[in-house]
Amino acid sequence: MPGADVLDLHRERHRRRRDLRALPALLVEAVRLCRRAAPREFALTLGLQLLGATLLGVQVLVGRWALQEILAGDGKAGTDLRGAVAPLALLAAVALVGSFSGAIRQQRLRLLGELVQRAIWARLLDVSTTVDLTTYEDARFYDRLQRVTTNAISRPLAVAQGLVGIVGGSVGAVGLGVSLWIISPVLLPLLVLAAVPLFLLSRRGGRTEFAFALAQTPAFRVRDYLRQTLTGRDDAKEVRAYGLEEPLRRRYDGLYDDYVGALRAQVRTRIRLALLGNGLTALTVALTLGGLLLLVGRGTLDLADAGAAGVAIPLLGSRLQQLVTGAGNVAESGLFLEDLQAFLAIAPAAAARRPTDPAPEGFSVLRAEGVGFRYPQATTDSLTGIDVEIRRGQVVALVGENGSGKTTLAKVLAGLHTPTAGVIRWDATVVAGAAASGPEGSGPGGTGVDPVGLRAQVAVLFQDFAHYHLSAHDNIALGRADRPSSREEVRAAAVRAGADGFLQRLPAGYDTPLTTELHGGSDLSLGQWQRVALARAFRRDAPFVILDEPTASLDARAEADLFAGIGDLMAGSTVLLISHRFSSVRYADRIFVLREGRLDDSGTHDELLARGGHYAELYTLQAAAYRDDA
Ligand SMILES: Nc1ncnc2c1ncn2[C@@H]1O[C@H](COP(=O)(O)OP(=O)(O)OP(=O)(O)O)[C@@H](O)[C@H]1O
Numbered sequence: 001m002p003g004a005d006v007l008d009l010h011r012e013r014h015r016r017r018r019d020l021r022a023l024p025a026l027l028v029e030a031v032r033l034c035r036r037a038a039p040r041e042f043a044l045t046l047g048l049q050l051l052g053a054t055l056l057g058v059q060v061l062v063g064r065w066a067l068q069e070i071l072a073g074d075g076k077a078g079t080d081l082r083g084a085v086a087p088l089a090l091l092a093a094v095a096l097v098g099s100f101s102g103a104i105r106q107q108r109l110r111l112l113g114e115l116v117q118r119a120i121w122a123r124l125l126d127v128s129t130t131v132d133l134t135t136y137e138d139a140r141f142y143d144r145l146q147r148v149t150t151n152a153i154s155r156p157l158a159v160a161q162g163l164v165g166i167v168g169g170s171v172g173a174v175g176l177g178v179s180l181w182i183i184s185p186v187l188l189p190l191l192v193l194a195a196v197p198l199f200l201l202s203r204r205g206g207r208t209e210f211a212f213a214l215a216q217t218p219a220f221r222v223r224d225y226l227r228q229t230l231t232g233r234d235d236a237k238e239v240r241a242y243g244l245e246e247p248l249r250r251r252y253d254g255l256y257d258d259y260v261g262a263l264r265a266q267v268r269t270r271i272r273l274a275l276l277g278n279g280l281t282a283l284t285v286a287l288t289l290g291g292l293l294l295l296v297g298r299g300t301l302d303l304a305d306a307g308a309a310g311v312a313i314p315l316l317g318s319r320l321q322q323l324v325t326g327a328g329n330v331a332e333s334g335l336f337l338e339d340l341q342a343f344l345a346i347a348p349a350a351a352a353r354r355p356t357d358p359a360p361e362g363f364s365v366l367r368a369e370g371v372g373f374r375y376p377q378a379t380t381d382s383l384t385g386i387d388v389e390i391r392r393g394q395v396v397a398l399v400g401e402n403g404s405g406k407t408t409l410a411k412v413l414a415g416l417h418t419p420t421a422g423v424i425r426w427d428a429t430v431v432a433g434a435a436a437s438g439p440e441g442s443g444p445g446g447t448g449v450d451p452v453g454l455r456a457q458v459a460v461l462f463q464d465f466a467h468y469h470l471s472a473h474d475n476i477a478l479g480r481a482d483r484p485s486s487r488e489e490v491r492a493a494a495v496r497a498g499a500d501g502f503l504q505r506l507p508a509g510y511d512t513p514l515t516t517e518l519h520g521g522s523d524l525s526l527g528q529w530q531r532v533a534l535a536r537a538f539r540r541d542a543p544f545v546i547l548d549e550p551t552a553s554l555d556a557r558a559e560a561d562l563f564a565g566i567g568d569l570m571a572g573s574t575v576l577l578i579s580h581r582f583s584s585v586r587y588a589d590r591i592f593v594l595r596e597g598r599l600d601d602s603g604t605h606d607e608l609l610a611r612g613g614h615y616a617e618l619y620t621l622q623a624a625a626y627r628d629d630a
Pocket residue numbers: 137375376377378382400401402403404405406407408409
């Protein structure tokens with residue numbers, strides 16, 4: 001998890017400004033990344049760029065040769081111009097090769113860009129799938145993800161291109177410089193001097209760009225969210241039913257207006273800097289050309305040299321400007337690259353922090369001992385000092401009012417969140433526990449066993465389960481994604497969940513995509529979806545099953561059937577059931593009552609009723625609603 005590491009943006013920016021020493025290493029890493037992603041395309045693009053650059057200097061010298069041949073006859077009619085044919089033919093050939101290489105490079109670059117992006121996306125996905133669930137509760141993670149996906153993803157290629165451009169530009173500039181030096185050594189230094197202020201201006205521009213990106217990210221995410229709400233199917237009905245089109249649009253437009261305002265200011269800054277840079281170059285070129293005129297006037301330069309120098313000076317001026325702007329862009333990219341590198345480093349860091357001891361095969365007794373949990377951005381604990389004991393094969397229930405911590409405890413028991421206090425044991429083994437003390441910014445960390453191995457033995461049906469935009473078959477088969485599921489296996493799970501009937505009646509049966517957003521797709525009712533999700537949990541065939549409100553959308557008969565036969569349905573698995581329906585939980589072997597994140601009571605239904613505590617109060621309230629005298 002990013003934790004408190006580099007997420008203080010302003011402190012971060014100042015640190016980066018000071019630490020330019022890291023730049024070369026970052027650039028090398030970016031180039032390496034591109035080279036690894038597409039070695040052939042990379043070498044080819046580099047070669048073609050260098051070729052194009054070299055040809056520039058050659059063009060000037062060949063042009064000068066052609067001019068010398070043409071001017072040899074002092075421009076008189078009938079002069080023998082045959083001597084000029086060779087240099088002119090060579091000039092045409094050089095121009096042709098230059099344009100061919102440029103055209104090929106442009107297309108190859110497109111391919112290179114895609115391959116590099118793919119390689120970086122692969123690493124970003126490594127991060128998003130390696131970090132634990134708790135990271136997804138931290139807004140700072142989303143800020144960084146957004147910044148990296150919108151600003152940094154194209155940077156390695158930009159840097160590689162920039163560096164190649166710099167190398168190519170340098171070769172071109174050196175070629176032109178040498179040509180100019182041969183023609184007249186005094187003209188060169190004047191032109192080269194212009195590079196210094198140009199570089200400083202370009203670097204300044206880069207810094208303002210990074211600061212702009214940092215400042216805009218949080219608002220950008222809100223805008224992005226509003227855009228999704230206004231274009232997505234899930235929210236479309238509520239947006240219309242509540243007449244939210246206008247109010248949400250207004251917020252969206254307001255945020256966009258703010259962004260465009262900030263962008264205008266940024267563009268003005270960049271234009272000012274660019275104009276200043278261009279002006280400086282033009283001034284230097286003009287001064288150098290003035291020097292050239294002076295030399296011609298004094299008779300120091302002949303006409304052919306003057307003509308060639310007249311071509312070379314503006315060319316070299318624009319090359320130098322390109323070179324310096326390229327260097328500035330590379331330096332600018334360095335800031336974004338560091339952002340990218342820091343983000344990519346999260347995956348190995350998270351993997352290194354993850355305990356590696358193998359998870360035990362099931363349990364006889366599962367114990368939570370003094371378990372506490374606090375969400376990353378929360379100021380209070382969601383769970384405090386929870387002690388529970390669950391025996392193999394038991395059906396236990398978690399009850400409590402909204403927000404009492406049921407789902408949070410279920411996630412902790414499922415190995416999805418690491419406790420911030422206490423431990424979870426499967427028999428004698430601590431499978432998850434709070435770290436004794438973690439370094440700042442190291443994320444949740446903790447002790448225990450490999451959580452992936454642990455989670456493989458747990459099936460969870462979440463309250464807000466996923467609706468995969470895949471076929472009905474795949475929606476169930478994903479319960480055991482580690483191996484392909486046969487039609488029979490998927491069907492058996494669907495039958496247990498009472499989903500087989502309606503799935504068979506879909507247009508393409510189990511092969512029907514479960515979304516109308518895809519061609520030939522079909523949607524299900526909420527209760528049907530819940531049965532599909534239940535079938536997925538059954539398909540997992542895990543020794544520990546957690547069902548969070550599994551019947552919230554089921555009809556009365558389906559609910560009664562599920563709970564009456566839950567022991568048989570789960571085929572000996574241990575079941576943790578979360579429900580607000582007291583009629584359903586009363587048959588559980590043991591009921592745990594949560595209240596404001598603490599364990600309030602536990603026992604069988606009869607014991608809890610007899611005690612007349614919080615459980616009895618909630619149960620009586622609900623039961624009364626069903627009686628005539630309510
Ligand atoms: N991602 C989160 N970040 C911060 N706090 C959270 C988060 N999720 C839940 N909480 C808080 O943790 C507490 C317990 O929430 P939890 O979802 O576990 O309750 P619950 O008992 O399952 O509620 P319900 O019956 O409504 O499903 C609540 O106070 C809630 O506001």
